[in-house]
Amino acid sequence: MIRSICLIPIEFAETKLLDSLIFYLSHTFHLQVEVRQKKIIVEEAFSRSRRQYNSSILLSQLIDDPPDSGDCKILGLCDFDLFIPIFTYVFGEAQLDGIGAIVSTNRLRNEFYGGRKNSALLSERLAKEATHELGHTFGLTHCSHPGCAMNFSTYVEDIDEKSAIFCRECEAVVRQKIGYDKTAFH
Numbered sequence: 001m002i003r004s005i006c007l008i009p010i011e012f013a014e015t016k017l018l019d020s021l022i023f024y025l026s027h028t029f030h031l032q033v034e035v036r037q038k039k040i041i042v043e044e045a046f047s048r049s050r051r052q053y054n055s056s057i058l059l060s061q062l063i064d065d066p067p068d069s070g071d072c073k074i075l076g077l078c079d080f081d082l083f084i085p086i087f088t089y090v091f092g093e094a095q096l097d098g099i100g101a102i103v104s105t106n107r108l109r110n111e112f113y114g115g116r117k118n119s120a121l122l123s124e125r126l127a128k129e130a131t132h133e134l135g136h137t138f139g140l141t142h143c144s145h146p147g148c149a150m151n152f153s154t155y156v157e158d159i160d161e162k163s164a165i166f167c168r169e170c171e172a173v174v175r176q177k178i179g180y181d182k183t184a185f186h
């Protein structure tokens with residue numbers, strides 16, 4: 001049974017962003033969301049040639065020896081650029097039906113594309129990507145329902161097209177996995 005979501009910041013100093021993420025995620029998943037500290041050796045994931053960080057290496061560090069004997073989902077947060085070898089970049093990565101996920105804010109910032117800083121938009125995009133990656137840990141695959149948080153996003157514009165919540169079907173899967181008491185929901 002999943003009782004909570006543990007956010008683990010990796011060189012991630014923005015407290016305001018964390019606060020808004022806790023708000024979004026606790027409403028979407030109806031789980032307790034808490035911030036935990038864990039020593040992550042980021043150098044192990046750094047690729048000199050790509051000047052990016054390998055998300056799979058960070059993910060395996062994040063889920064190593066999980067807190068609460070594994071009854072929480074773990075979400076690592078970083079602001080440096082992530083990749084997996086077959087892609088130029090990724091916004092995040094998750095274990096399908098597993099325990100952990102990671103999200104980067106690097107390409108969620110308008111500044112990355114030469115635009116103006118927009119904190120509200122950034123926290124919205126982060127909420128969407130965090131929900132998406134956590135959705136994978138609950139066994140959800142990509143969804144084609146318009147607006148569902150499980151829509152696949154290649155570009156940041158795709159993220160802006162979708163919402164931070166699940167469609168009915170995806171939500172039903174998450175509810176079942178968490179084991180909500182049906183009567184407790186409206």
Ligand SMILES: [Zn+2]
Nearest residue numbers: 132136142152
């Ligand atoms: Zn995905």
Ligand SMILES: [Zn+2]
Nearest residue numbers: 143148167170
């Ligand atoms: Zn869906």
